[in-house]
Amino acid sequence: MHTTESPVELAGVTRVYGKGDAAVRALDGVDIAFPAGSWTAVMGPSGSGKSTLLHCAAGLERVTAGTVRVVGGDITNATDAELTRLRRTEIGFAFQTFNLIASLTAEQNVAMPLRLAGRRPDRRDVRAVLDAVGLADRRRHRPRELSGGQQQRVAIARAMVTRPAVLFADEPTGALDTKAARAVTALMRSMVDERGQTTIMVTHDPAAAAAADRTLFLCDGRIVDRLERPTTREVAARLAALED
Numbered sequence: 001m002h003t004t005e006s007p008v009e010l011a012g013v014t015r016v017y018g019k020g021d022a023a024v025r026a027l028d029g030v031d032i033a034f035p036a037g038s039w040t041a042v043m044g045p046s047g048s049g050k051s052t053l054l055h056c057a058a059g060l061e062r063v064t065a066g067t068v069r070v071v072g073g074d075i076t077n078a079t080d081a082e083l084t085r086l087r088r089t090e091i092g093f094a095f096q097t098f099n100l101i102a103s104l105t106a107e108q109n110v111a112m113p114l115r116l117a118g119r120r121p122d123r124r125d126v127r128a129v130l131d132a133v134g135l136a137d138r139r140r141h142r143p144r145e146l147s148g149g150q151q152q153r154v155a156i157a158r159a160m161v162t163r164p165a166v167l168f169a170d171e172p173t174g175a176l177d178t179k180a181a182r183a184v185t186a187l188m189r190s191m192v193d194e195r196g197q198t199t200i201m202v203t204h205d206p207a208a209a210a211a212a213d214r215t216l217f218l219c220d221g222r223i224v225d226r227l228e229r230p231t232t233r234e235v236a237a238r239l240a241a242l243e244d
């Protein structure tokens with residue numbers, strides 16, 4: 001496996017929470033590479049390990065066994081400082097709850113990761129990503145002045161502003177109605193097609209998964225199936241079978 005082709009690679013990743021009788025094996029020997037410029041959806045029943053997979057792959061959580069490589073580097077034994085630097089430079093995050101700062105404008109929210117990385121935000125860069133998500137005319141608005149779908153687009157612009165190697169999205173359409181969800185998945189699709197943005201997304205939404213290049217299905221901490229370019233109906237059927 002060549003690392004430049006897969007900015008994120010997990011090999012034999014196991015994550016156990018708790019000890020003894022109370023131990024939970026949230027991930028159980030996961031081997032997976034996420035190819036550059038591709039969009040992967042991660043699905044599975046509640047408690048199957050989706051969030052744990054995302055957090056381990058993004059260096060937010062440590063693994064119990066196995067290795068995680070991000071942009072060619074083994075982060076398994078990285079220090080907290082190294083992980084923080086990695087998250088600020090190579091990784092973008094978009095969450096279901098947006099996590100925007102209420103007192104800041106869209107533009108100021110988008111500039112925040114640059115400030116955190118110690119870079120002086122270039123107004124043109126900030127405007128370019130707001131433009132890319134179709135919100136150039138909303139840059140002075142605060143989160144409460146934006147719809148849920150618009151807030152999620154600001155959150156995606158914020159995740160993209162550092163030009164991260166990998167975008168991690170945790171249920172990006174989870175809080176949105178169907179129309180707003182469709183706009184957000186279309187935006188993510190264009191980020192992959194036009195910028196080659198490697199994207200890893202946990203979702204419960206079969207339509208969002210169908211917009212991705214492939215869908216992985218987790219069950220009891222293992223990858224039990226994958227579909228390439230599935231339809232919404234195929235995703236929903238596979239998920240229903242796992243949830244039975």
Ligand SMILES: Nc1ncnc2c1ncn2[C@@H]1O[C@H](COP(=O)(O)OP(=O)(O)OP(=O)(O)O)[C@@H](O)[C@H]1O
Binds near residue numbers: 049
């Ligand atoms: N901090 C923790 N301490 C103990 N157990 C945990 C912890 N985090 C997760 N788990 C357990 O690990 C397993 C996998 O959890 P995870 O959150 O990754 O699942 P998920 O597929 O994302 O679920 P959901 O769809 O409900 O969000 C579950 O059994 C969960 O209870």
